[in-house]
Amino acid sequence: MATPNIQLGDYIIIQRQKYTKLQKFGNIDATAQLGKEQLELNALLDQPYGSTFKMCVKESKAGKRGAQRQHTLKLCSETELRDIRAVLGISSSGEDNRDICDNGEAQALKSEDIEQLREECNESSKIIEKLVENSKTFHTRTEYSQEKYLKKKEKKYFEFVQIRLPSIRLMADIFYRQDAEKVMGIRVDTLSQIISYSGVCGFGNYLLYESGTNGLLPAAMLNSIGAATEATLVHMHPGNVPQKQALLALKLPLEQQQRCISVNLYSVLREFYQGEALPPIAGESSSLEDAVPESLATEPNSPTEPTSKKPKLDESECTNRSPLRWQLENKRACALMHAKFDCLVMAAKEHPSSILQALLPLLNSSRPIVIFSTCKELLLETYMELKTSGKVTNLHLTSNWMRMYQILPNRTHPEVNMSGNSGYLLTGYTLSSAEKTQE
Template sequence: MDIIKNDQWILIQRKSLSSLQQLPKKEGKTWTVKFGRDQIDLSSAVGKPFGTFKLSRNQNARSKALTLEPAEDVTEMKEILKDLNSGDSNKEIWDDGTSQQLKKEDIEQLRGQGLTGTEIVSQLVENSKTFQIKTEFSQEKYLNKKEEKYSEWVEIVKPNLRQLAKYYHSADPVKILNLRPDTLAMILSLANVKSYGKFGIFDGGCQGLITAAMLDRIQGFGTVWNLFIKGTPQKQIIHAMNFSPEQLKPLQNCNLKKLKELLLMEENREAAPAKIQKLDDDAVPPLEFGVLDGLVIACRKPSSIAKELMRLLAPSGNFVIFCPYVEPLSDIYTQFRECNLAVNLKLTEAWFRSYQERYICSKICKFSGLFIHKQTVTDLSGLISRALGEPEKTLNVLLKFLGSGITTFVFKQLREQVIRMKVHHGQHGKDWKRDRAVCKTTILTTKSRNHQVRTLQLFTFLSSKEVSSQQLLDLVVHRFSRCR
């Protein structure tokens, strides 16, 4: 059974009303917050299990704050309707503001006398001229509305990802770039976030929502690189998830400015100072080009960093770029299409429609932004062509692609290159046999209407056996020459 502890984030709920709060760090400290119309002492819930609580007034205390007591039997306000009649239609009801005889001062006086929320709502029902004329459905809506204001029952739950996503989207969607829970689920699915993988996230205004979702998905197995440019990375929702140290272990923060300097130093080690070359032995392997299995970019202006961050992705890595505006994503879409950086590139808008029990709500949910998604492409046609002349150099490049368990290479739009090679080598019959084998390795048919690319895999023993450069080259040429 989960117990409410100090320095823990909790979510208080009453019907559609909810509030995210953090309990005090020190034991015995009074922590009063406002929830709806009530003042609640949250410190009275410390040490008690999560669940339903009853708001009770302490007559001896000077403070007007209500204390929380675990509730065993919860009385629903729908029981008020058992002994009351209901009408067939609301046509005869005229809302002129005089149907309720109790005034605001009378209700406050009842609250001051210590009446519970159920008793106050019963008084409102008895003093209403039109309540018994309303239909049964209208009576239930009326009680639900009053229960949200005056109910003495609240529920304290341990926050999870779905509840936090709904809470932030309903309270202030601008804080999380209008990211809905269903859109968040699509991002995680399209980025292929799973355990034992390396993933990067650039959170530029989601309060750490996507980062927390990744940590919750991998459950401590893998690595999540939290990328940021200046200041500190956003972690508000990460703290609200109450992650354990084991779940937070995969999280690694990375400043992109410092990362760029280190990567440039790695490429030119001779000019790099000795202090910068030395890395911490206890740290996780540093972030390098081509090591991430998935990448998610969520910000208002992704066009300035999208192409640079794509260099961190491994071959055939999945990426998702989310933005609340269509203009930056349209520019990125055009740029990626021209550069052939991805296959089956798609610009998608997610929409969501909520349904009620009695009737369909015709309004679609608020705009939740758009996102670009698909896989990166690694073109090995030129690499295999150069392999005939420089096998040793090519072997190092191929082994780099094979690192971290990556054995899949995706090709796209190589037909035009093959045609150009045929035209060029048609004038040189002497080398045509050798170059014809190279052409076969680059042929990729696109018979389907959507021009879906074929995914080719190398044998699994490449990662377990030592092979020479010529054996590896022969294997690559042989396997790819069969795919015509």
């Protein structure tokens, strides 16, 4: 497949060495902020994703601490990205660092001289070369210590950025690093476990309830469903407007986007349970409405709930008015709810038990359920309820622990800082009435 080009309205990922940032390229005058560096993005238009650009200083306020530096971007080739050690021609190093004293006097250049040098030079290699020349201890450091010093300086003065196409893994890393609470603490390894346990593929109908993950969970499931498929995802959420930043950033084809039906949980449950009643199932309540908590059926924030101050419409006005989009989405979702789903995924900030009671009857038998929560105690209670009811089998409560490693020549070791926990998963498979009787 040909590499797509950057267009206005796209979400892009700006990468500067290991740092990544999700940015919307909304208009030709759009800018992006990378620390103290402000980038003008107009040069990105119609350039292929994966291109590397050089940051060229346009304007800065020299001598003022904390002042922003404005840069234009110039397309460059990968050959310009050369190893800094080879560029500087460094060949000598010390045997150990025992005689080096970190007293802040090793660098002969003052901060004002470095800022002036940064204004005059637009290449990181020239700035680093001056820093090395004026360092009293650089050539007495070990080779590893020299490389660490160069990497640190290159990170600060690196003048190249790469524009990458958004992907699920990149967005998961960005969201988790910026604010883990906005994605409910779902790390990329936990996200992969959710997708794996759910069995999402290009066939079937899938049900998702999430309390707000910036659209990361529906985007990951829709990405696994694919474009040329017949599968459908019903995305339930507690608010009136779903979070869709990750979905919009993926820039999926229109046909694939339409396979995601986003509905308000309380609104669609009310429409489903107050509509045509399903035939009773042996051993269960004669109506699914009994399984719905009263709070779900009378939620005041639902878009279907009229306010008491607004005048009621005449019947003729109601019949002439075309249905709103959320009403059409509710009807599509209700049709799939009657046909039942092949999987249930939940990522709830609230206690999942009551919502699970309402959604569990909507699944076919022998189908997976995956429930994510940041609180182990809530899932333990749900585990015991499901175990007692006998509606779900093969129940497992798990927690992921991922350890990142630095892989370098002769220096492979775990990273010093890492996240300890990324929430808990409760998984299992639904049972039919006959299977429950046998058990």
